[in-house]
Amino acid sequence: MSDIVIDVREKNGLEMSAEELKRLHAVMSAPGKRKKTAKKILLVAVNTVVALFILLPLLYAVSIAFMPSSDLYTMSMNLIPTHPTLDNFREALTKVPLVRFVLNSFLVAGLITFGQVISCSLAAFSFSFLEFKGKNVLFMIVMATMMIPGEATIISNYLTVSSWGWLNSYRVLIIPYLTSAMGIFLFRQFYMSFPKALYEAAMLDGCSNLRFILTILMPLTKSGIGAMVVYTFINAWNMYMWPLLVNGSNEMRTVQIGISMLNSIDAQSITMMIAGVVMIIIPSISIFIIGQKQLIRGMFSGAVKG
Amino acid sequence: MSQIRLNHICKSYQGTDLAVKDFNLDIGEKEFIVFVGPSGCGKSTVLRMIAGLEEITSGELWMNGKLMNYEDPGKRNVSMVFQNYALYPHMSIYDNLAFSLAIRKVPKKEIKKRVTETARMLGLEQLLDRRPAQLSGGQKQRVAIGSAILREPNAFLMDEPLSNLDAKMRTQMRVEIAGLYNRLNTTFIYVTHDQTEAMTLGTRIVVLKEGVIQQVDTPQNLYDHPASRFVAGFIGSPSMNFVDADVLSDASGIAIESAGDGVEASNASNVLELKLNDNQTAILKRFHYEGQEVTLGIRPGDFILKKNAGGQKENVSQAFPVKVLSSELLGSDRLVYFMWEGVKCVADISADDEVARGDVIEICMKLDKIHLFNKNTEASIFAHGEKLAQKGVSDYEEV
Numbered sequence: 001m002s003d004i005v006i007d008v009r010e011k012n013g014l015e016m017s018a019e020e021l022k023r024l025h026a027v028m029s030a031p032g033k034r035k036k037t038a039k040k041i042l043l044v045a046v047n048t049v050v051a052l053f054i055l056l057p058l059l060y061a062v063s064i065a066f067m068p069s070s071d072l073y074t075m076s077m078n079l080i081p082t083h084p085t086l087d088n089f090r091e092a093l094t095k096v097p098l099v100r101f102v103l104n105s106f107l108v109a110g111l112i113t114f115g116q117v118i119s120c121s122l123a124a125f126s127f128s129f130l131e132f133k134g135k136n137v138l139f140m141i142v143m144a145t146m147m148i149p150g151e152a153t154i155i156s157n158y159l160t161v162s163s164w165g166w167l168n169s170y171r172v173l174i175i176p177y178l179t180s181a182m183g184i185f186l187f188r189q190f191y192m193s194f195p196k197a198l199y200e201a202a203m204l205d206g207c208s209n210l211r212f213i214l215t216i217l218m219p220l221t222k223s224g225i226g227a228m229v230v231y232t233f234i235n236a237w238n239m240y241m242w243p244l245l246v247n248g249s250n251e252m253r254t255v256q257i258g259i260s261m262l263n264s265i266d267a268q269s270i271t272m273m274i275a276g277v278v279m280i281i282i283p284s285i286s287i288f289i290i291g292q293k294q295l296i297r298g299m300f301s302g303a304v305k306g
Numbered sequence: 307m308s309q310i311r312l313n314h315i316c317k318s319y320q321g322t323d324l325a326v327k328d329f330n331l332d333i334g335e336k337e338f339i340v341f342v343g344p345s346g347c348g349k350s351t352v353l354r355m356i357a358g359l360e361e362i363t364s365g366e367l368w369m370n371g372k373l374m375n376y377e378d379p380g381k382r383n384v385s386m387v388f389q390n391y392a393l394y395p396h397m398s399i400y401d402n403l404a405f406s407l408a409i410r411k412v413p414k415k416e417i418k419k420r421v422t423e424t425a426r427m428l429g430l431e432q433l434l435d436r437r438p439a440q441l442s443g444g445q446k447q448r449v450a451i452g453s454a455i456l457r458e459p460n461a462f463l464m465d466e467p468l469s470n471l472d473a474k475m476r477t478q479m480r481v482e483i484a485g486l487y488n489r490l491n492t493t494f495i496y497v498t499h500d501q502t503e504a505m506t507l508g509t510r511i512v513v514l515k516e517g518v519i520q521q522v523d524t525p526q527n528l529y530d531h532p533a534s535r536f537v538a539g540f541i542g543s544p545s546m547n548f549v550d551a552d553v554l555s556d557a558s559g560i561a562i563e564s565a566g567d568g569v570e571a572s573n574a575s576n577v578l579e580l581k582l583n584d585n586q587t588a589i590l591k592r593f594h595y596e597g598q599e600v601t602l603g604i605r606p607g608d609f610i611l612k613k614n615a616g617g618q619k620e621n622v623s624q625a626f627p628v629k630v631l632s633s634e635l636l637g638s639d640r641l642v643y644f645m646w647e648g649v650k651c652v653a654d655i656s657a658d659d660e661v662a663r664g665d666v667i668e669i670c671m672k673l674d675k676i677h678l679f680n681k682n683t684e685a686s687i688f689a690h691g692e693k694l695a696q697k698g699v700s701d702y703e704e705v
Contacts, residue, residue: 200359201392205406205457206380219396 065089065275072271088275092262097250098276101258106283108173108243108254109236115178116232117225123179124187125213129199139188146181151241158245172246173254177236183228190224191217230291237284255280309335310356310461310493315365317351317517325351326517329365333461338487338494340508342501344540348517349497350465356495357386357463369460380409385454386463389470391446393438393453399425400434403453410457424452428482444475451486461493468503480506501541505529513537531692535601535684538677544606544641546677547651551580551602553678557590558582560602560678562647580623580673589691590678600687603677606641609653612668625668633661642667 016024052059060079064072065088067081092098126132127139157176166172194217202212218225243254253261259280262273310333317326326348333339341349354360356367358379367374374382385406393402400421407417425431428448438446447467454462467483468476484507487494498504504511505525513520513528513536521533532538538546551560559581582590590596612625628644628651640657643650644667653669661667678687 195390195392197388197390197392198394200357200379201386201388202394202405203359203379204357204384204386205453206409207405211409216394216396220394 061274062278064271065278067271069269069271088269088271089279091269091272092276092279095272096258096261096276098255098258098279100251101253101255102280102283104170104251104253104258105237105255105280108170108239109233111170111174112177112236113229113232115174116180116183117228119179120183120228121187121213121218121225123184124191125209125217127184127188128191128194129196130209142181142184146185154241154245157242161246167246168249168252169247170252173239173243173252176242177239180232183232186228186231187221187224190221194220226291230287233287234284237287309333309368309370310495311366311368312352312356313366313368315352315355315362315367317348317355317360317363324363324517326355329517329519331512331519331522333493333495336491336493338496338507338509340504340511341495341497341514342499342504342511342540343514343520345499346516347514349499349512349514351517352514353386353463353465353495353497356382356461357384358382359386383457383459384461384463385457385459386465387447387450387454387467389466391438391443391450391470393446393449395438397437398434399430399436399438399441399449402438402449403434403456406453406457420456424456427455428452443471444479447471447479448482451483455486455490459492461495462490464494464496466498467496468498469500483507501543505541511541513540515540531686531689532603532677533686533689535603535679535686538603538679538686542605544652544654546603546605547646547649548679549602549647549649549651551600551678553590553595553598553600554579555597557587557596559587560600562602578624578626580671580676583621583674586678586688589688593687593691595678595687599681601679601681601684603679604671605675606652606654608672608675609655610670610672611655611659612670614656614659615670621673623671623673625670627666627668630661630663630665630667632663644669 063080066084066086067078068083068085068087071078071081071083123142127135127142161167161172161176198216198220199212202216207216238256239254240256244257247253247257250258259273259276262269262276310331312329312331312333315326315329316324318324329352331339341352343349351360355362358374358377362375369382393399394405397405403421403424404417407420412420421434422431425434428451430445430448430452433441433445433449438449441449447470451467464483468479471479480503483494483496487507494507496503496507505528508525510522511525511528512522515536521528521537523531523533528537528541532541532546535548539548549562551562553560559579562578562580610622615622615625628646631643631645631650633643634641635657638657640655640659640661642653642655642661644653645651655661677689679685680687
């Protein structure tokens with residue numbers, strides 16, 4: 001091969017035929033191509049190993065969910081069920097009202113997400129588009145609330161809602177979470193990079209603020225809303241401490257609390273518990289998979305201009 | 307239809323210095339007013355205050371006899387074209403054009419009729435289904451102008467609408483805007499830093515500097531009779547040359563020391579004396595400039611080569627020699643740079659006169675075209691004098 005290269009090189013580039021040029025191109029680019037392929041293979045291999053390592057507990061849990069108890073309690077290492085069964089799922093569903101819990105969680109997480117998108121986008125709009133006295137101070141106060149851990153306020157919050165007689169209801173799960181400083185911040189970052197001339201043009205067109213938000217701002221910041229939806233929904237779905245504290249009755253339990261009911265002292269079945277857990281992580285995982293592009297784009301697109 | 311009056315308008319941002327100071331202007335019906343000035347002079351701020359996008363710190367804004375200071379932008383019935391087009395990127399061109407009408411609850415049929423009409427007028431018919439991102443800069447700006455027209459506003463406000471376009475497109479759009487003005491017959495208020503746009507488009511030009519009006523006049527008057535040294539230097543390209551001069555003790559002329567310019571002066575005293583006409587002398591006398599220092603301003607085009615001066619009917623000064631630093635051929639014209647009185651000057655002569663670098667040329671000035679400026683106030687002595695004379699003021703105190 002190398003003698004071809006030398007052969008061709010001796011000629012002036014202009015004298016080469018198209019055929020020769022093509023051959024030269026192939027020969028010259030071969031090492032580079034090989035290097036690129038090798039790099040890619042290495043990258044995929046490393047990624048696969050790391051992904052497997054990270055996902056192992058999750059995959060193992062899925063596998064256990066299909067195992068009869070006898071498969072789990074053996075001396076040999078059983079990574080894959082030898083006698084796959086759906087009994088664990090059936091048992092988990094009959095033992096506790098899991099469907100009700102899932103519906104509760106969907107309702108709560110859905111309403112919290114909806115409420116946060118509305119309230120945070122409105123607040124962020126006024127922080128980025130409107131001019132009023134004390135705007136910056138107010139924004140700083142809102143941001144400062146992010147520094148207070150939820151645990152610090154949980155007792156006073158509990159006392160407040162219990163004195164209102166709100167315990168054991170949906171509203172106690174939803175209303176305290178209808179806005180968040182994080183959401184306001186996220187939206188504001190988005191709106192800061194929004195061209196101000198569009199707002200001014202809309203004002204001159206006679207557009208009201210609300211109409212501007214609905215017909216122009218929101219459609220143009222869809223990716224931000226997507227990020228916000230995924231982030232808020234997963235957070236609300238995974239809420240534990242607050243629902244545990246304020247709700248005692250079976251009907252109001254969210255799935256994260258309900259699942260622990262499977263872990264009763266009298267009848268402990270690890271395979272059944274795991275089957276329950278596997279069922280309830282499906283919604284949050286699928287939401288993440290559907291919205292991951294939005295989430296990642298959303299988290300960073302506000303941060304850097306361009 | 308529209309009469310806009312700005313009365314002692316001031317603007318300050320958060321208590322700092324005034325960005326616009328005591329701005330007074332009456333804009334009549336169907337005028338094409340151009341605000342021009344260097345960047346940061348407050349021209350856009352004034353426009354945005356008229357539009358209602360900026361609050362007016364003090365002063366009054368009247369439109370058709372109504373006080374507009376506290377009216378919402380949407381209620382002022384003005385439309386604005388922005389520098390960066392400000393089209394809604396997620397809407398089709400049709401929806402962009404129709405947006406303001408839809409907000410005003412104009413019936414759909416009527417909207418359709420008006421949008422198609424305007425699109426035809428601006429040559430946008432083929433683009434109505436497209437999104438703004440699929441359009442070129444010129445097309446985008448045409449859409450922006452289109453949506454401004456559709457509303458049939460009392461006044462069009464344009465904030466440097468052409469500055470994002472390339473040079474060729476800019477010229478073309480400039481002509482289109484001029485055509486539009488003739489067709490629509492509405493008040494236009496146009497902000498630009500480009501004096502060519504200002505000169506070609508405006509019926510009246512407002513020259514601003516540091517938030518203060520320097521002069522309001524027609525393009526021709528602004529060019530021929532600038533009120534101050536700033537206006538004289540700002541309007542006209544290449545800009546006016548300024549050199550120091552002394553008024554003779556009998557005010558019959560001015561003297562310029564032309565020593566030290568790399569050329570042996572032709573007359574022994576090294577002093578170039580220019581004889582002024584009677585009118586100019588009278589003004590100088592009336593305001594007691596005899597023997598005082600002034601600044602002489604002369605436009606590049608008002609220099610003339612000595613060999614061409616013979617046929618001129620105009621009053622031409624005596625010639626003086628200068629050494630050419632460089633010579634630029636611009637097609638029909640030739641710009642000749644030279645040092646004079648320690649200042650780099652430029653003369654705009656005919657391309658036929660071949661002048662090369664290092665040549666010594668004999669050059670004259672058209673005496674009727676010279677401007678004299680007060681050294682302290684920088685006000686134009688002749689322009690001011692004539693203005694006062696018109697008003698019947700005969701005293702000199704005001705200069």
